[in-house]
Amino acid sequence: MDAALLRRVEQQRVEMLYGNALAVSGSALLMVAMIAVITWPHTSHTRIIGWSIATLLVQVGSLVLTTGFRHADNRATASSSWGWRFAAASGIAGCVWGSSAFVLVDSNQSLTLALIAACLAARATISVITHAHFPPALHAFTAPVFGLLALRYIMLGGYGNAALGVMWFAVLGYLLLFGDRQARELVAQIRLRYENEQLVGQLQQQYALADQARARAESASRSKSLFFAAANHDLRQPLHSLGLFATALRNGKVDEQGRRMIDQILQATESLEQLFDNLLDISKLDAGQVEVKKEIVPANLVLDRLRSTFAKSAEEKGLKFVVRRSRGVLYTDPTLLFRVLSNLVSNALRYTERGGVIVACRKRRNGVSIEVWDSGIGIPPEQHERIFEEFYQLNNPARDRSRGLGLGLATVRRIVSLLEHPLNVRSTLGRGSRFSIEVPLADPNKIHSGAATIEQKVPNLIGGKLIMVIDDEESVRLGMQSLLESWGCKCITAMDSDQALASINGRVPDFIIADLRLRGDRNGIDAIRELRAKLGEIPAVLISGDTATEQLRKVSAAGLTMMHKPLKAVRLRALLNHEFAKKQRA
Known part of the structure; x- marks a missing residue:
C-alpha cells in the first residue's frame, strides 16, 4: 500500500x-x-x-x-x-x-x-x-x-475468585484479538474502497483523454470536410465555365478537327467531374443528406442493371463477366444498393487482369447475400480495413487515375452502414477477392417498386423559354448564356436579385438558374425567394460546387433542387425539359 x-x-x-x-x-x-x-x-x-x-x-x-x-x-x-x-x-x-x-x-x-x-x-x-x-x-x-x-x-483470595480473575484476563485477551481482527477487516474495506475510487478516477481520466482524442479526431474530420468542400467549390467554378463554353462551342459550326479537340476537353472535364462527384458523395453521406427509400424490389432489377452497365467494359478488357439472376425479392433502397454493387464491380474489373468477375446471390437464414467475386490481385489481410479509407489504393503508388481515385470503397462503407446491410470481405493474395452484402428478403407478393417503372422520354420543350441566370462570376454567366441560346432559349443574366429584377423589363422568366454562393453575404436561396415574391412561383434550380454540410442542409430546408458543378449540359437540359413537361401537364 x-x-x-x-x-x-x-x-x-x-x-x-x-x-x-x-x-x-x-x-x-x-x-x-x-x-x-x-x-x-x-x-x-x-x-x-x-x-x-x-x-x-x-x-x-x-x-x-x-x-x-x-x-x-x-x-x-x-x-x-x-x-x-x-x-x-x-x-x-x-x-x-x-x-x-x-x-x-x-x-x-x-x-x-x-x-x-x-x-x-x-x-x-x-x-x-x-x-x-x-x-x-x-x-x-x-x-x-x-x-x-x-x-x-x-x-x-480463594481458588474460585482466582479462577474468576484468570477468566477475566482471558476475556480481555479474546476481546483484544477480536478487536484486532475487526480492525484489520475494517482497514481492508477502507483500503479497497479507496483503491476502487482510485481506479474510478483513473478510468474517468482515461475516458476524459479518450473524449479529448475523439473530439480532436472529430475536429480534424470536420476540418477535412470543410477543406474538401471549399476546395471542391473553388475548383468546380472554372471547370463549370469550361464545360459550358465547350458544349456551346461544340453545338456551333466547328470542323471535324475542332470537334475532336472539344471532345477531348469535355472528356478531361468529365474525368474531373467524376472526382468531384465522388467527393460530393462522401460529403453528402457524412452530412446525413442521403435519404434511404427502402422498398420491396426483385433482386433481378438490380442484377440486370449491373449486367447492362458493365458487360461492355468487361468485354473490352477480355474478362468474363457473369451475373447470375435470382428469384429473390429484396427489401432495400434499389438506387443505393446499385451504387454499392456498381462500385464493387467497377473495382473488381479494375484490379482483375485475367479470369473474370461473378455477381451472384446466396440464400441466408434471414436474407440473401449478394456477392461479387473476382480473380484479381487479392488484398493482404492487414489491408482489409484500410481499403475503406478515403484515397487509399492498393498497388498504385504512381496514382494512376485509370485505376480510380480511392473513394469507391469509402463510399460503399458509408452507404451499407446507412442501409444497415452488413458488408464482409474475404480475399487471398494472387487469387482474388469476395465482397458480400447481407440484404433482407421480402414477401414477393408485395412488390411495388418505383425503380421498376419505365422512364418515358421527355419532349424538347425548352425552345423559346426565357431563362434567368444569376451568378456572380461573369465567365459562368457568359458560358450559361451561350449554352442556353444554342438550345433555342432566351436568356437574361444577372449577378444578383436586384440586377435580375432591374433587367427583366416587365417579362416573367420561365425558369431561374441561380448560383448558391453570390457576392458578399448574399446567396441563391434568397435571390430565388426575392424573385418569387415579386414575380410569382417560378420553377428554379441552384447550381453550386459547395459540398459543405451546412450548405447542403440549408438547401434541403429551403425545398430547392441543387445541381453540382461542373454541370453536364445533358443533365441541365433534361431537368429543364422535365420541369416544363410537368408544368404543361398541370
Missing part, C-alpha cells in the same frame, strides 16, 4: 473513531446509572457520587476532545496525532471504569461485584464496536477495565 493510501486509511479510521463518541457517551451515562442503582443499598453514597462524577468528567473530556477534532484545521494532516489523543482519553476512562470494582464494592459483597463485572463487560463490549477502528484506543480502554476487575477478584 503506498504512503498516500496509508494516510487516507488512517484518516478514515480516526474520523470513524470520533464519529462514535456521542453514541458512546449516551451508553456510558446509562451504564453509570445502572452501577449506581446496583451499589446504592450496600456502598457509601459519597463513594458512589464521587465515582459517578469522575466518570461523567471523563465523558465530558471525551466530548470536548471530539469537538476540538471536528473544528480542527489539521484533522486531515494530523489524523494519527488525534487518534493517539483519543487513545489517551480512553486509557483514563478505562482506569476510572475499572476502579469501580475497588471503590464501590467491599470484600464481602460478591453478588454486587458480579453485577458490576457484568456492567463492565457490557461497557467493554460496546467499546469493541466503537473503538475497533483504532486499536490503540481499544487497548487503552479494555486493558485497565478487565485488568483491574481481574486483579480485584484475585485479591479477594
Whole structure:
C-alpha cells in the first residue's frame, strides 16, 4: 500500500473513531446509572457520587476532545496525532471504569461485584464496536477495565475468585484479538474502497483523454470536410465555365478537327467531374443528406442493371463477366444498393487482369447475400480495413487515375452502414477477392417498386423559354448564356436579385438558374425567394460546387433542387425539359 493510501486509511479510521463518541457517551451515562442503582443499598453514597462524577468528567473530556477534532484545521494532516489523543482519553476512562470494582464494592459483597463485572463487560463490549477502528484506543480502554476487575477478584483470595480473575484476563485477551481482527477487516474495506475510487478516477481520466482524442479526431474530420468542400467549390467554378463554353462551342459550326479537340476537353472535364462527384458523395453521406427509400424490389432489377452497365467494359478488357439472376425479392433502397454493387464491380474489373468477375446471390437464414467475386490481385489481410479509407489504393503508388481515385470503397462503407446491410470481405493474395452484402428478403407478393417503372422520354420543350441566370462570376454567366441560346432559349443574366429584377423589363422568366454562393453575404436561396415574391412561383434550380454540410442542409430546408458543378449540359437540359413537361401537364 503506498504512503498516500496509508494516510487516507488512517484518516478514515480516526474520523470513524470520533464519529462514535456521542453514541458512546449516551451508553456510558446509562451504564453509570445502572452501577449506581446496583451499589446504592450496600456502598457509601459519597463513594458512589464521587465515582459517578469522575466518570461523567471523563465523558465530558471525551466530548470536548471530539469537538476540538471536528473544528480542527489539521484533522486531515494530523489524523494519527488525534487518534493517539483519543487513545489517551480512553486509557483514563478505562482506569476510572475499572476502579469501580475497588471503590464501590467491599470484600464481602460478591453478588454486587458480579453485577458490576457484568456492567463492565457490557461497557467493554460496546467499546469493541466503537473503538475497533483504532486499536490503540481499544487497548487503552479494555486493558485497565478487565485488568483491574481481574486483579480485584484475585485479591479477594480463594481458588474460585482466582479462577474468576484468570477468566477475566482471558476475556480481555479474546476481546483484544477480536478487536484486532475487526480492525484489520475494517482497514481492508477502507483500503479497497479507496483503491476502487482510485481506479474510478483513473478510468474517468482515461475516458476524459479518450473524449479529448475523439473530439480532436472529430475536429480534424470536420476540418477535412470543410477543406474538401471549399476546395471542391473553388475548383468546380472554372471547370463549370469550361464545360459550358465547350458544349456551346461544340453545338456551333466547328470542323471535324475542332470537334475532336472539344471532345477531348469535355472528356478531361468529365474525368474531373467524376472526382468531384465522388467527393460530393462522401460529403453528402457524412452530412446525413442521403435519404434511404427502402422498398420491396426483385433482386433481378438490380442484377440486370449491373449486367447492362458493365458487360461492355468487361468485354473490352477480355474478362468474363457473369451475373447470375435470382428469384429473390429484396427489401432495400434499389438506387443505393446499385451504387454499392456498381462500385464493387467497377473495382473488381479494375484490379482483375485475367479470369473474370461473378455477381451472384446466396440464400441466408434471414436474407440473401449478394456477392461479387473476382480473380484479381487479392488484398493482404492487414489491408482489409484500410481499403475503406478515403484515397487509399492498393498497388498504385504512381496514382494512376485509370485505376480510380480511392473513394469507391469509402463510399460503399458509408452507404451499407446507412442501409444497415452488413458488408464482409474475404480475399487471398494472387487469387482474388469476395465482397458480400447481407440484404433482407421480402414477401414477393408485395412488390411495388418505383425503380421498376419505365422512364418515358421527355419532349424538347425548352425552345423559346426565357431563362434567368444569376451568378456572380461573369465567365459562368457568359458560358450559361451561350449554352442556353444554342438550345433555342432566351436568356437574361444577372449577378444578383436586384440586377435580375432591374433587367427583366416587365417579362416573367420561365425558369431561374441561380448560383448558391453570390457576392458578399448574399446567396441563391434568397435571390430565388426575392424573385418569387415579386414575380410569382417560378420553377428554379441552384447550381453550386459547395459540398459543405451546412450548405447542403440549408438547401434541403429551403425545398430547392441543387445541381453540382461542373454541370453536364445533358443533365441541365433534361431537368429543364422535365420541369416544363410537368408544368404543361398541370
